[in-house]
Amino acid sequence: MIAVRNLDVIFGSGADRVHAVRDVSFTVAEGATFGLVGESGSGKSTVLRALSGLNPDWSGEISVAGEAQTPRRDKAFFKLSQMVFQDPYGSLHPRHTVDRVLMEPLSIHGFSDADRRIEQVLREVGLGPQFRFRYPHQLSGGQRQRVAIGRALILEPRVLLLDEPTSALDVSVQAEVLNLLQRLKKERGLTYILVSHNLSVIAHMCDHLAVMNHGAVVEELEVSQLKRHAPTHPYTRQLMTASLGYDRAAIDSFQDFGISE
């Protein structure tokens, strides 16, 4: 469904040059959930933004649903693939009602049965029709993230790009949103790419994952390997130890895995 080959993203030039993504390649099968895990600055979100068309400055090859993508995307691409952002407080317009938020993609793409679609998508993300004319400030964080997921789904895309969809939410709400994403995937046969810094969330949701550090993929592995606690790269192992909780003795052995050019 998605193939990325030799993706490089470079920001700035001269002394300010930042090589944010270094030669990243991976493929995602249709209907699979692929995880990108790493710490802040590892380039995981930048990969997603290049994929989604939000960041036009990249080199390499990206193909989605068999079609090679250029930095500039046409309208059809956005019907195929949509994105959900990290912060539901920042990604919804504060002065637009839920109805207007959901209406916008429909009118851009010229759908005629907007009314029915809005009602249906609200039901699917677990919000009733009573939420349709509310403003974001009248919703809780979890409800806002449901609206953001609804906005992404309303065009019936086949690919959903999820950028830390639950890291701004309480754990109890996180469980609800993760369950929702799992159910929608089953019902619609969606393909997900999930970016997260939380190894447990990745292990819960994904089949396959890539671990990124300083812009490069250090290891690609099956989730079953992760569950057996058998990652091979020392950076992945360190990340794994860190996600298991506070262990005073283990922390002294943490290292900073630098980049070898």
Next chain:
Amino acid sequence: MNVADTKGRPLLAVEDLRVDFPTRKGLVQAVRGISFSLGREKLGIVGESGSGKSMTGRSILRLVGAPGQVSARRLEFDGIDIMSASEAQMRDIRGERISMVMQDPKFSLNPVMRVGEQIAEAYRTHQKVPREEARRRALDMLRAVRIRDPERVYRAYPHEVSGGMGQRIMIAMMLIPDPDLLIADEPTSALDVTVQLQVLAILDDLVTQRGMGLIFISHDLSLVASFCDRVIIMYAGRIMEICDAKNLDAAQHPYTRGLLNCLPQIDGDGSDLPVLQRDDAWLEHGL
């Protein structure tokens, strides 16, 4: 240093603490009558957003701003009644006896002042020492929080340091007056997992070496369970349960169980996560 332990008295005693906010829509009770005590230990306060955990931390320093109203049957720190202390007494307590690390170093540091000078200022506010002495102390403190190049960091401005380093600088600033109690309100939530643990290790070592009390406020139950000695679980302004961190797995309260169960596990089977079912009775009965 103080004598709290020798008299067998807790460092901090809280009884029936309440924080209310009168609003146009009626009274919002952020904290609804909680009681606990603290010795020289690491105490975690865990809860979801809006559970009143941060307000509890702020009331101890009397930092709840208007229109918030704090009341308590007893709020005593090392024999001092916080509720009736004068502002002048509170200024002596804040920073020197009890200090607080906030969540985000970006908003807690002065953006137009070199970080080293901010640390030195924290020391000079409470100790009459020459500038040079304060500078030397600040550099020692930067070294204690394991900053590799303290001379350079001393001269840096807050925007020139990373999040993890900013948080270490905050910890250095809060520990330099050598307080008896440190309140850390989500001190590491904005940090990466490995950096988070490294910052916690620094906090842990310093608290242990100096024999301080620590109140660690967090929403991350599994982290608190592995870091603290005791954990207070809060929900809707009430304490649901207080338990020893190492026995958290055996916690009884359905809310605590719900919070534990809804966490995804690395070695879980990927099936639907149990969703937390809230019981209205929890609003009425706390510990």
